[in-house]
Amino acid sequence: MTKLLSPPQEAAEATSSPIARRSFLRYSSTGLALGGLLLAGCDDDSDDMGSTIDVGRDDNGVLNYAYALEQLEAAFYARVQAGDYYKGANSAEKQIFDDLALHEKAHADFFKTVLGSNAIKALEPDFSAINFNDRTAVLMAARTFEDLGVAAYNGAGRYIKTAAYLAIAGKIVSVEARHAALIRDLIGYNTFVGSDVVNLFVPTSSPSTPGVGEGTGQEISKKPTDVVNAANAFLKEGSKLSANNLV
Amino acid sequence: MDLFKIISAIEKVDPEVYERLDSRRRVFKHFGMAGKAVTAAVLPGLVSGIFQRAYGQTTSLSPDIVAVLNLALSLEYLEFYFYDKGLNTPGLIAPADRPAFETIRNDESGHIKVLRGALGNAAIPDPTAAAFDYSGGRGSMTGPFAPALVNDYALYLGSSQAFVDTGVRAYKGGAPTLMPNPDLLEAALNIHSVEARHSSHVRTIRRGLSASQSGQAATTIAGDLANLSGKTGRPKNWVSGIENGGPSPSTDPSTAPVYNAGVPASGGPTDLFFPAESNITQANVNIMTNTTGVTMTMDAATEAFDEPLDPATVKSIARNFVVPSSGLFV
Numbered sequence: 001m002t003k004l005l006s007p008p009q010e011a012a013e014a015t016s017s018p019i020a021r022r023s024f025l026r027y028s029s030t031g032l033a034l035g036g037l038l039l040a041g042c043d044d045d046s047d048d049m050g051s052t053i054d055v056g057r058d059d060n061g062v063l064n065y066a067y068a069l070e071q072l073e074a075a076f077y078a079r080v081q082a083g084d085y086y087k088g089a090n091s092a093e094k095q096i097f098d099d100l101a102l103h104e105k106a107h108a109d110f111f112k113t114v115l116g117s118n119a120i121k122a123l124e125p126d127f128s129a130i131n132f133n134d135r136t137a138v139l140m141a142a143r144t145f146e147d148l149g150v151a152a153y154n155g156a157g158r159y160i161k162t163a164a165y166l167a168i169a170g171k172i173v174s175v176e177a178r179h180a181a182l183i184r185d186l187i188g189y190n191t192f193v194g195s196d197v198v199n200l201f202v203p204t205s206s207p208s209t210p211g212v213g214e215g216t217g218q219e220i221s222k223k224p225t226d227v228v229n230a231a232n233a234f235l236k237e238g239s240k241l242s243a244n245n246l247v
Numbered sequence: 248m249d250l251f252k253i254i255s256a257i258e259k260v261d262p263e264v265y266e267r268l269d270s271r272r273r274v275f276k277h278f279g280m281a282g283k284a285v286t287a288a289v290l291p292g293l294v295s296g297i298f299q300r301a302y303g304q305t306t307s308l309s310p311d312i313v314a315v316l317n318l319a320l321s322l323e324y325l326e327f328y329f330y331d332k333g334l335n336t337p338g339l340i341a342p343a344d345r346p347a348f349e350t351i352r353n354d355e356s357g358h359i360k361v362l363r364g365a366l367g368n369a370a371i372p373d374p375t376a377a378a379f380d381y382s383g384g385r386g387s388m389t390g391p392f393a394p395a396l397v398n399d400y401a402l403y404l405g406s407s408q409a410f411v412d413t414g415v416r417a418y419k420g421g422a423p424t425l426m427p428n429p430d431l432l433e434a435a436l437n438i439h440s441v442e443a444r445h446s447s448h449v450r451t452i453r454r455g456l457s458a459s460q461s462g463q464a465a466t467t468i469a470g471d472l473a474n475l476s477g478k479t480g481r482p483k484n485w486v487s488g489i490e491n492g493g494p495s496p497s498t499d500p501s502t503a504p505v506y507n508a509g510v511p512a513s514g515g516p517t518d519l520f521f522p523a524e525s526n527i528t529q530a531n532v533n534i535m536t537n538t539t540g541v542t543m544t545m546d547a548a549t550e551a552f553d554e555p556l557d558p559a560t561v562k563s564i565a566r567n568f569v570v571p572s573s574g575l576f577v
Contacts, residue, residue: 078541090467091469092466092467092468092469095469095470095483096484099483099485099547099550101541102538102541102543102544102547102550102551103485103547103550103551105538105540105541105543106534106537106538106543106547106548106551106552107551109537109538109539110529110530110532110534110537110538113532113537114530114532150440153436153440154433154436154437154439154440155433157422157429157432157433157436158429158430158432158433160426162517163423163426163517163519164516164517164518164519164530165530166422166423166426166432167419167422167423167519167555168529168530168552170418170419170422170436170439170553170555171419171529171552171553171554171555172551172552172553173436173439173440173443174415174419174439174440174442174443174553175443175485175550175551175552175553176440177440177441177443177444177447178443178444178446178447178484178485179447179484179485180444180447181443181444181445181447181448181484182447182448182451182466182484185447185448185451185466186466189343189462189463189465189466190346190347190350190448192347192444192445192447192448192451193350193354193441193444193445198354198441198444199357200350200353200354200357201353201354201356201357201360202353203353203356207331207349207352207353207356208331208335210323210324210327210328210355210356210359210360210373211356211357211359211360211363211373212356212360213353213356213357213360215357216357216358216360216361216437217353217354217355217356217357217358217360217361217438217441218357218358218361218434218437218438218441219436219437219438219440219441220437221433221436221437
């Protein structure tokens, strides 16, 4: 968790915000229940510290959870396209970020339409920790968002009640995984899977003998509460999430 | 290793160990080993299997779930032996790509381990490499993909992409069947996304090779929507439309069905159906017209959502790559 919650290292060094972030994390993890209680009378639009937007439960909860993450991703890639890194990127990387921006906006707007009046509000992102003029900072942040999205969808599938919605989540998560693998390969070739995201399998017999070894070759899925903690590092006060009812 | 000493030791902390274990005769029956000698070579697998049965699966799975998991397991074997054969074909895989294919092969091996564990004694036996005809010759070994495991690296990559994209669609199609068992569903989802990561990387390698670039330089080659199909196509890392039929659209077998519709191809917003990868309508929402604030393109609308494939269509694709007597994908 520590690694996930931290912003990309380069970005953190560039903006000197780690202390504020650390104090927020302490607040959000141990102080969340208390904060929620004290501020129970505040509406969702409040900017008060500690007020969170709960995504809800069951199908609507998962759809809002996905909507929130897709909003964050869509806003991130739109911001990337306005930064100096993108402006100077080679044609392959421009194409990649153009596609990612369209895919994530398509996902976010899709969930907004499907949810209708049940949708959570438009979230206000906080990307102040990310240097959009620096290639490495952008790629590291993109990796964080894409890997987080994959782990989030995989961990939330079990809370979906309607088969058609599970099918939709499946249609999206593999696209996120395609994104994640490419971003990782841009950062370091052949890191499309890594031990931070996949429980890598190591053969203990001949590698040509299937199924004998340590590990599983499976993605490491994440619980909604862990995912929103990571996502909240990139959301402004008043837009921070909770997913306490996805259990 | 004295198995009975081990079990006796376990009994001290778990008095019910003997009830968990099958009777000796049934144990051997479950492992298809009745009448066969227990050799040192098979003992580790046998022992781990016995304990997997005793402490692993405690509920019996429904026939539907068993069918989905065994189809997944069959596809994992298809992929595993393909990658393993490639790695053992001297000079085929570019040196820069060997680490990636070793990783992918090992991931498939892990998936096989997971699926075997979930299925217990309902798992199909290891079909071994002899079950597969990667030439696409359905047992003749002389089909159009035969050079892929000799010296045609571009074709090998094309086959890899077709196999892994079929796998991604198959897991997606099987997921709703696993809903009654949330742990199995999550396990399958955690395999599904890794397969998609594999596909993404293979597509990067293919773009690189089409421009004589390998390693990190492969990532500098952009996808080409006008040149998606064929052995030297430049696909994106995501599926654009039906990819103009994929890496080998005009052979028999063709890779086109990997990206085409399954059965049924259409349905209502709450139905499960299997449209082609060119689909732009999700849960009755038109992704082209619904996406605002950006200049949405038809290609991006198809790329943003992968599509599932039904078991029968998956089998009809995979059946081209097995020896008929294997009994796989029937």
